[in-house]
Amino acid sequence: xxxxxxxxxxxxxxxxxxxxxxxxxxxxxxxxxxxxxxxxxxxxxxxxxxxxxxxxxxxxxxxxxxxxxxxxxxxxxxxxxxxxxxxxxxxxxxxxxxxxxxxxxxxxxxxxxxxxxxxxxxxxxxxxxxxxxxxxxxxxxxxxxxxxxxxxxxxxxxxxxxxxxxxxxxxxxxxxxxxxxxxxxxxxxxxxxxxxxxxxxxxxxxxxxxxxxxxxxxxxxxxxxxxxxxxxxxxxxxxxxxxxxxxxxxxxxxxxxxxxxxxxxxxxxxxxxxxxxxxxxxxxxxxxxxxxxxxxxxxxxxxxxxxxxxxxxxxxxxxxxxxxxxxxxxxxxxxxxxxxxxxxxxxxxxxxxxxxxxxxxxxxxxxxxxxxxxxxxxxxxxxxxxxxxxxxxxxxxxxxxxxxxxxxxxxxxxxxxxxxxxxxxxxxxxxxxxxxxxxxxxxxxxxxxxxxxxxxxxxxxxxxxxxxxxxxxxxxxxxxxxxxxxxxxxxxxxxxxxxxxxxxxxxxxxxxxxxxxxxxxxxxxxxxxxxxxxxxxxxxxxxxxxxxxxxxxxxxxxxxxxxxxxxxxxxxxxxxxxxxxxxxxxxxxxxxxxxxxxxxxxxxxxxxxxxxxxxxxxxxxxxxxxxxxxxxxxxxxxxxxxxxxxxxxxxxxxxxxxxxxxxxxxxxxxxxxxxxxxxxxxxxxxxxxxxxxxxxxxxxxxxxxxxxxxxxxxxxxxxxxxxxxxxxxxxxxxxxxxxxxxxxxxxxxxxxxxxxxxxxxxxxxxxxxxxxxxxxxxxxxxxxxxxxxxxxxxxxxxxxxxxxxxxxxxxxxxxxxxx
Amino acid sequence: xxxxxxxxxxxxxxxxxxxxxxxxxxxxxxxxxxxxxxxxxxxxxxxxxxxxxxxxxxxxxxxxxxxxxxxxxxxxxxxxxxxxxxxxxxxxxxxxxxxxxxxxxxxxxxxxxxxxxxxxxxxxxxxxxxxxxxxxxxxxxxxxxxxxxxxxxx
Numbered sequence: 001x002x003x004x005x006x007x008x009x010x011x012x013x014x015x016x017x018x019x020x021x022x023x024x025x026x027x028x029x030x031x032x033x034x035x036x037x038x039x040x041x042x043x044x045x046x047x048x049x050x051x052x053x054x055x056x057x058x059x060x061x062x063x064x065x066x067x068x069x070x071x072x073x074x075x076x077x078x079x080x081x082x083x084x085x086x087x088x089x090x091x092x093x094x095x096x097x098x099x100x101x102x103x104x105x106x107x108x109x110x111x112x113x114x115x116x117x118x119x120x121x122x123x124x125x126x127x128x129x130x131x132x133x134x135x136x137x138x139x140x141x142x143x144x145x146x147x148x149x150x151x152x153x154x155x156x157x158x159x160x161x162x163x164x165x166x167x168x169x170x171x172x173x174x175x176x177x178x179x180x181x182x183x184x185x186x187x188x189x190x191x192x193x194x195x196x197x198x199x200x201x202x203x204x205x206x207x208x209x210x211x212x213x214x215x216x217x218x219x220x221x222x223x224x225x226x227x228x229x230x231x232x233x234x235x236x237x238x239x240x241x242x243x244x245x246x247x248x249x250x251x252x253x254x255x256x257x258x259x260x261x262x263x264x265x266x267x268x269x270x271x272x273x274x275x276x277x278x279x280x281x282x283x284x285x286x287x288x289x290x291x292x293x294x295x296x297x298x299x300x301x302x303x304x305x306x307x308x309x310x311x312x313x314x315x316x317x318x319x320x321x322x323x324x325x326x327x328x329x330x331x332x333x334x335x336x337x338x339x340x341x342x343x344x345x346x347x348x349x350x351x352x353x354x355x356x357x358x359x360x361x362x363x364x365x366x367x368x369x370x371x372x373x374x375x376x377x378x379x380x381x382x383x384x385x386x387x388x389x390x391x392x393x394x395x396x397x398x399x400x401x402x403x404x405x406x407x408x409x410x411x412x413x414x415x416x417x418x419x420x421x422x423x424x425x426x427x428x429x430x431x432x433x434x435x436x437x438x439x440x441x442x443x444x445x446x447x448x449x450x451x452x453x454x455x456x457x458x459x460x461x462x463x464x465x466x467x468x469x470x471x472x473x474x475x476x477x478x479x480x481x482x483x484x485x486x487x488x489x490x491x492x493x494x495x496x497x498x499x500x501x502x503x504x505x506x507x508x509x510x511x512x513x514x515x516x517x518x519x520x521x522x523x524x525x526x527x528x529x530x531x532x533x534x535x536x537x538x539x540x541x542x543x544x545x546x547x548x549x550x551x552x553x554x555x556x557x558x559x560x561x562x563x564x565x566x567x568x569x570x571x572x573x574x575x576x577x578x579x580x581x582x583x584x585x586x587x588x589x590x591x592x593x594x595x596x597x598x599x600x601x602x603x604x605x606x607x608x609x610x611x612x613x614x615x616x617x618x619x620x621x622x623x624x625x626x627x628x629x630x631x632x633x634x635x636x637x638x639x640x641x642x643x644x645x646x647x648x649x650x651x652x653x654x655x656x657x658x659x660x661x662x663x664x665x666x667x668x669x670x671x672x673x674x675x676x677x678x679x680x681x682x683x684x685x686x687x688x689x690x691x692x693x694x695x696x697x698x699x700x701x702x703x704x705x706x707x708x709x710x711x712x713x714x715x716x717x718x719x720x721x722x723x724x725x726x727x728x729x730x731x732x733x734x735x736x737x738x739x740x741x742x743x744x745x746x747x748x749x750x751x752x753x754x755x756x757x758x759x760x761x762x763x764x765x766x767x768x769x770x771x772x773x774x775x776x777x778x779x780x781x782x783x784x785x786x787x788x789x790x791x792x793x794x795x796x797x798x799x800x801x802x803x804x805x806x807x808x809x810x811x812x813x814x815x816x817x818x819x
Numbered sequence: 820x821x822x823x824x825x826x827x828x829x830x831x832x833x834x835x836x837x838x839x840x841x842x843x844x845x846x847x848x849x850x851x852x853x854x855x856x857x858x859x860x861x862x863x864x865x866x867x868x869x870x871x872x873x874x875x876x877x878x879x880x881x882x883x884x885x886x887x888x889x890x891x892x893x894x895x896x897x898x899x900x901x902x903x904x905x906x907x908x909x910x911x912x913x914x915x916x917x918x919x920x921x922x923x924x925x926x927x928x929x930x931x932x933x934x935x936x937x938x939x940x941x942x943x944x945x946x947x948x949x950x951x952x953x954x955x956x957x958x959x960x961x962x963x964x965x966x967x968x969x970x971x972x973x
Contacts, residue, residue, distance in 0.1 A: 008924055015923075051927060058833055058926065060848070079960045087930055094841045117957045127939045128839060152953065155943050163939040189944040196941050234946045237901065244945040247898050287897030322866035327897060358865045 004037055005030075007051045014059070027061050038069055046073055047081050050088050057091060067092050067099050074106045082110070082118060086125045095131030104134050111141045116152055119145070123153070127160035135164040139171050146178040151187040158182070158193035162200045169204055176201075176208075183218050188235055188242055191222065195248045202255050213256050216263045220270045223249050227277060238282040250274070250291040257299030264300040271296055275308055286316070286324050290331070297335050310335065310342040317349045322358055329353060329364035336371045347372050351381070354388045362388075366396065370403040378411040382421060389429050397432035401425050405437055415448045416494060419455050427462050430469025438474050443586045445479060454494040456483040461498070463508055468517045474525045477512060480505060481529025482583060485536040485764065502537045506530065510546060520555055527558060531565045535580040535763070535773070544569055578731055581763030581776050701817050706810040707793065711738035712767065714747070714793075716810070718817045728789070728817050730779040736767040738799070745797040747777055752790055756782040767797070789818040820940035821899070822874060822889040823850065824933070826922065829883050831855040834922050835929055839940035854887050868896050879903050883919050905947070906936055912951055931957065 005013075010030060017023035034049045050069050057063035070092060073085025093100045103125075110122035123145065126138060142164060145157035165172050175197070182194035198215070201208040226241050226249075235242035253271075257264040274292050279285040289312055296309040313335075316328030332350070336343045350372065353365035366388065373381045382404070389400045404425055412418035422441055426433065445455050459476035467473050480487065484505055490497035512518050512526040527550060534543045547569065550562035568576050701718035708714070712734060719729040736742050745765045751757045762777035783789060791810040796803065826835035833851055842850070857869060858878045869876040871889070877899040878887040886903045890896065907917070909932050914921040922929050935950045937943065944950050 011924055055926065058836065060833075079957075083931065083957070083961065084927065087927060091836075094843075096841065096843060115960065117953070117960055120953075124934050124938055128934075129841065131841070156938065159938040159941055159943050162941065166939075188946055189949060192945050193941070193943055234948050237905075242945050243901065244898065244942055247895055251893075251895075283897055284901050287895060287901060290897055291895050322864070323868065323897065323900070326866045326868055360866055360868060360870070 004033060004045050004049055004052075007048060007055065010052050011055060023059075027056050027059070031056065031061070035065060038065070043076070046076075047078075047084050051084050054084075054088055054091055063092055067097065071099070071102050071106070074103060074110075079115070079118065082121055086121045090125055090129050094129060095134075100129075100131060101133060104137050107134070108138060108141060111138065111145065116150060119153055120156055123156040123160045127156070127163045130160075130163060130167065132167045135167045136171070139164050139168070139174060143174055143178055146175065151185070151190045154185075155187070155189040155193040158190065158197045162193075162197050165200055165204065172201055172205060172208070176211075183215060183222065188245055192242075192245050192248055195219075195245070195252050199248070199252045199255060202252070209256070213260060213263055216253065216256055216266050219249050219253055219256075220267055223253075223270055223274070227274060237284050239279055240284055240288065243284045243288055246274075246288050247291045250288070250295050254295040254298050257295070259300070261300055267295075267299065268302060268305060271301065272305060272308065275305075275312060280315075283321070283323070286319075286321070286327075290316075290327055293331060297331075297338070306339060307342060310339060310346075314346040314349065317346060317353065322356075322361065325353065325356070326358070326361050326364060329361060329368055333364065333368050333371065336368065340372075343368075344372060344377075347377065347381075351384045354384060359393065362392065363396065366392075366400060366403070370407060373407045373411060375411045375413075378407065378413060379417075382408070386421070386424055386428070389425065394432065397429045398434060401429050401433045402437065405440070409440075409444070415451050416454065419445070419448065419451050419458070423458050423462065426469065426472040426475065427466070430466075430472035433469075433471040435471075438471050441471075441475050442478055445475070446482075446583055446586055449585070451494070452479075452483045453486040453492045453497075455479060456487045457492050457495070457498055460487055460500065460505070460508070463512075467512060467515055470519050470522050473512060473518065473522050477509060477522070477526040477529040480509065481525075481532035484529075484533045488537070502533075502539050503542070506533070506537075506539065506542055506546075509533075513546070513550070520557060523555065524557055524561060527561050527565075531561075531568075532580045534569075535577050538772075577733075577763065577774060578776050582761060584760045584778075702814050704812055704814060706732070706791075706812075707795070707806075707808050709806065709808075710799075710804070712736055712742065712795065712797075714795075716813075718814070724782075726782055726784050726786075728781045728783060730781065730817070732775075732777050732779065734767050734775040734777075735771050735773075736769055737771050739769050740800045741769050742767040742797040742799050742804075744803075745775055746795070747775075748794040748796075749779060750792045750794075751781060752787075754783075754785050754787050755789070758782075783818050786818060789813040820891055820894070821902075821937065822891070822940065824886070824888045824937070825851060825854055826929075827851075827855050827858075827885050827887070828919060829859070829885070831859060834884060834919065835926060835933070837930070837933055837937070839937075855885075858885055858887055867900060877903070881907050884922070902937075902942060906933065908947065909936060909950055912947070913954060 014023055014026055017026055030052065034053060037045060037049050046069055050066055050073060053063045053066040053069075066088065070085050070088035073081040074089060076082060076085065089100070089103060093103070107122045107126055110118050111126075113119050113122070123142070126134065126142070130138070142157055142160045145153050146161055148154055148157070161175050161178075165175070179194070179198065179201075182197070183191065185191050185194065198212055202212055223246060226246055229241055231239075232241050235245075237243050240246070253263075253267050257267055271292055275289065275296070278288050278292075280289060293309045293312050296305050301309075310332075313328045313332055316324045317332075319325060319328075329350070332343055332346070350365055350368050353361055354369065356362055356365065366385075369381060369385060385400065385404055385407075389397065389404065392400060404421065408418055408421045412421070422444070426441075445452070448455070456479045459472075459479050462472060463476045463480075484502075486492075487500060487505060488502055490499060492498075509526045509530050513523055513530075518526070527547070530543055530546055534540055537543070547562050547565045550558050551566050553559045553562060568579065703715055703717040706714045706716045713736075715733045715735075717731045717733065719731070732747060734745065734747065743766050745762075745767050747759075747762065749757060749759060758780040760778040760780070762775050764775055767773075767775050781789065790813070792807065793810060794805070794807050796805045798804070820839065822838075822840050824835075824837040824839075825833065827833050833855075836847070836851065838847060853871070854876070857871065857876070861869075861878075867877055867879055869878070874889040874891065875894065875896055876887065876889050877896050878885055879900060880886075886907070888899060888903065890899055910917040910922070910929060913928070913932060914925070932950070932954055935944060935953050944953075
């Protein structure tokens with residue numbers, strides 16, 4: 001058989017192949033030749049064949065049939081064979097194959113070879129790919145070599161020991177004696193690898209860590225010598241003596257000094273020296289400074305040193321080299337929690353990095369900017385962040401939008417600012433906003449009661465411009481559904497109110513239903529919004545038509561909704577107002593992040609809701625005192641919140657005081673109310689709270705008229721709250737039979753001491769004339785002692801331009817409502 | 820600790836691969852593909868660091884070759900750049916004005932040099948001189964034996 005071709009020849013041949021197919025053909029031919037050569041057990045050319053195989057393996061072709069041949073090469077006496085054999089073992093074999101264990105004996109022999117380069121090969125292979133079994137078998141040999149005086153072998157043995165420890169941590173103890181005088185070596189290679197070994201041991205075992213703490217002075221001395229020593233050509237890199245060793249020592253010092261006062265103090269001087277004396281013109285100097293900064297931040301350094309470290313990072317931020325800027329931003333992100341003020345000083349530079357061209361830098365700068373936002377700088381920072389949101393890559397937009405929402409929620413200086421910021425995010429990055437932000441935003445908007453008109457107006461205008469961004473469309477259609485009446489009545493205080501008719505609004509909502517851009521979820525939102533407007537608008541026919549059309553929609557969700565709404569129009573029309581009335585203030589779910597550390601600047605009303613009952617008393621108590629005078633009650637006891645603590649709504653939801661004795665003066669005699677069937681408790685659409693829906697019809701409590709004067713009739717309808725039979729849920733319906741609307745209608749109620757009362761927000765504060773509609777409101781009364789229910793009510797409204805106020809008592813509660 | 824070191828050309832052809840962790844062949848191939856795609860997609864004046872999974876990827880381009888390595892979180896990226904540079908200097912010293920072809924035709928020598936610089940993902944020698952001497956001595960060992968056996972190397 002002719003001699004197999006040489007390696008270089010093969011490489012040259014393969015490179016002449018013009019197509020992938022041609023190359024594959026050549027390789028297959030050569031592989032076949034190699035395989036037959038292996039079968040012939042040819043010792044002479046084995047080395048050459050394996051070398052060729054390794055080349056083909058690098059090109060991506062399978063070479064597993066050469067594994068055993070590598071082992072044979074390792075066992076050979078020739079150095080050339082061993083070299084290629086070990087290389088092949090490192091490339092082709094790994095611990096997953098049982099074959100590799102056959103190497104163990106060869107390696108053991110080679111570790112004791114007379115030639116140091118053979119020993120070196122063995123150590124190298126063991127240190128790169130030795131499996132745990134191999135490591136267990138050969139650890140003893142490695143330990144022996146760790147104690148040799150040959151520095152070439154000692155440094156390799158040290159790194160081999162590192163690998164052994166990584167694979168079999170239990171063997172760490174074995175190497176402890178050998179580490180005794182590792183640091184007294186002069187040879188830098190041995191010093192470096194020894195420091196790596198010590199680092200590995202300290203990282204893995206707290207005992208070792210405390211044991212090696214005594215080495216700190218020695219390490220400091222070595223580092224000092226490196227810095228102070230003159231030019232050493234062997235280890236010099238751009239004027240710095242052995243930067244690799246310096247960096248490793250700094251890293252070991254970091255581990256040793258962490259959490260330990262004495263060690264940290266011992267290194268303060270040298271760290272300051274390194275920080276101030278290192279040349280920063282080249283990358284290598286900056287690398288050392290970087291490591292120094294990391295060490296200073298981790299150990300218990302004195303404050304002067306920490307400030308020095310942050311200033312170094314600040315200088316890094318101004319460096320022309322992008323790598324340095326990137327590294328600075330990463331480190332600042334790590335230190336921003338602990339040294340917040342110091343990092344704040346560099347805020348403007350960090351914000352400038354948002355405009356950098358490099359994607360990695362922009363991302364780091366964005367994360368750091370969010371960490372730096374606080375109550376003082378929120379306005380300025382948000383301006384920059386919104387600008388960034390406009391211009392950044394799509395991958396960033398989702399994270400940036402979420403970050404902005406979070407920051408705005410924590411530090412918003414005013415409600416209007418908050419809403420404006422949200423609007424800005426929705427309109428610029430609307431499609432990238434996360435799904436969970438839609439419910440959060442809706443909750444936020446609901447809770448900013450005085451901004452409802454402004455919000456709905458802005459959202460409506462945004463919808464007119466663009467209906468492609470689903471989160472924006474969803475929030476907007478929900479708001480229009482809720483506050484459509486405010487929109488049409490042109491009531492905005494914050495900005496110029498727009499003139500918009502009911503038909504225009506319905507046009508927009510219907511447009512969403514039919515648009516191709518709308519997702520099924522969005523369509524659901526707009527259908528519900530249209531339905532809600534049936535109690536707020538007067539164009540009922542149009543709404544009925546839309547709803548009935550979608551009763552046969554292909555989309556199952558839409559169809560179900562439409563069918564149920566249709567039923568609402570037909571059979572349950574009396575329930576419609578109660579069902580579709582205004583949403584109450586929603587309880588805030590746990591916000592992520594420390595809501596206790598919020599610095600709210602100039603918030604008009606505290607938005608931080610807590611579930612503790614008592615602290616919220618102080619605010620309503622002052623209002624209660626005002627009512628005291630008017631209602632003439634005594635023994636005022638402030639109301640304790642019942643089950644759901646809600647923020648007092650500005651319209652009609654104030655907490656009232658409990659009165660002592662209610663004087664039983666003649667109140668309006670209850671006229672027998674026309675049989676109004678029992679109303680269901682408000683079923684909150686979109687399933688946001690868990691109120692019981694349709695209760696047991698058997699527990700029908702007859703409704704009653706509570707007040708009837710001057711054309712204003714207030715009827716009470718009752719419901720028992722299922723989970724708690726002591727709670728009576730009363731829905732009031734206020735109707736106005738006069739020819740003028742009653743505006744700014746506020747209903748207040750007070751109950752005797754033994755009861756507890758909760759007033760939810762009303763559907764609106766305008767009672768339309770000619771009984772055209774009604775204002776509904778829900779009262780929940782807790783009556784644990786089952787006493788007779790009595791109530792004193794106070795009504796205020798504006799009628800034909802003049803304010804009207806009236807007090808009345810309600811005593812004619814049907815017995816079933818309180819038994 | 821370095822997890823792996825790869826050298827590849829501007830066309831994405833692999834010239835050297837050193838793995839310091841045991842990984843199955845299939846996964847190695849996938850990583851090589853990911854690295855080449857990611858690094859080759861980088862624009863010219865961006866920084867040399869990337870984030871991939873939980874590793875820091877450091878890469879540097881020397882003429883037509885990309886040197887790419889993966890570090891753990893606590894490793895110093897700027898120092899890794901120095902390490903890559905040190906390797907290139909060693910290759911340059913050995914081959915004399917090294918170019919990609921040298922590495923293609925003498926890949927096993929490139930591995931031998933790398934094995935003198937790095938072991939188990941850590942640097943084993945910080946003196947250029949020392950490494951060069953070791954390589955020369957090993958080569959001498961090789962030639963002496965071959966001459967003795969009067970057989971060609973391979």
